[in-house]
Amino acid sequence: MPDQDTTLKVWLGRLSSAQxxxxxxxxxxxxxxxGHPGALPALGELxxxxxxxxxxxxxxxAGKSIYYSAVRQAWMSGVSSGNEQQKAAEALARVQANKSGRQSS
Structure with a gap:
């Protein structure tokens, strides 16, 4: 069985070529x-x-589901990674910027 990172790459590849x-x-x-948090930037872009x-x-x-699942998992394990929080904040900022650009067009 492929690991999650490999499966993520496969789904992201399919998504990027979807017509x-x-x-x-x-x-x-x-x-x-x-449920891999690595999918959040692509979902945010969509x-x-x-x-x-x-x-x-x-x-x-889907993005909300993955994000809240990751937050819940981190909270339950008592681990709060500043790096993970920074990545999430950056992804959300990119989505907001893209959405703002789309709305002003």
Whole structure:
């Protein structure tokens, strides 16, 4: 069975080459099931820029699910990594900047 990092790369590769919203939705669901925080930047980018509103909503929901699962897991283990918090803050800032740019267009 492949490890999570390998599976993440496969799903992200499929997502980046997806030509239609149905395929992107399938990839988003796969990333959500995987639950790897490494998917958050790609999901944030989709949420901010995808032309399909349903795909944006799905990306947002998957991102929230993964993010809160990671926060809950860190809280329960008593580990709070400043590096992980910084990565999350940077990803959220990029999404906000992309979304703001899209709204002003």
């Amino acid at each position: 239609d919203s149905a395929t992107r939705a399938e990839c988003i669901r796969g990333l959500e099931v995987l 949420f901010a820029t995808d032309p399909d509103p349903e795909t944006r909503l799905l990306a947002q929901q």
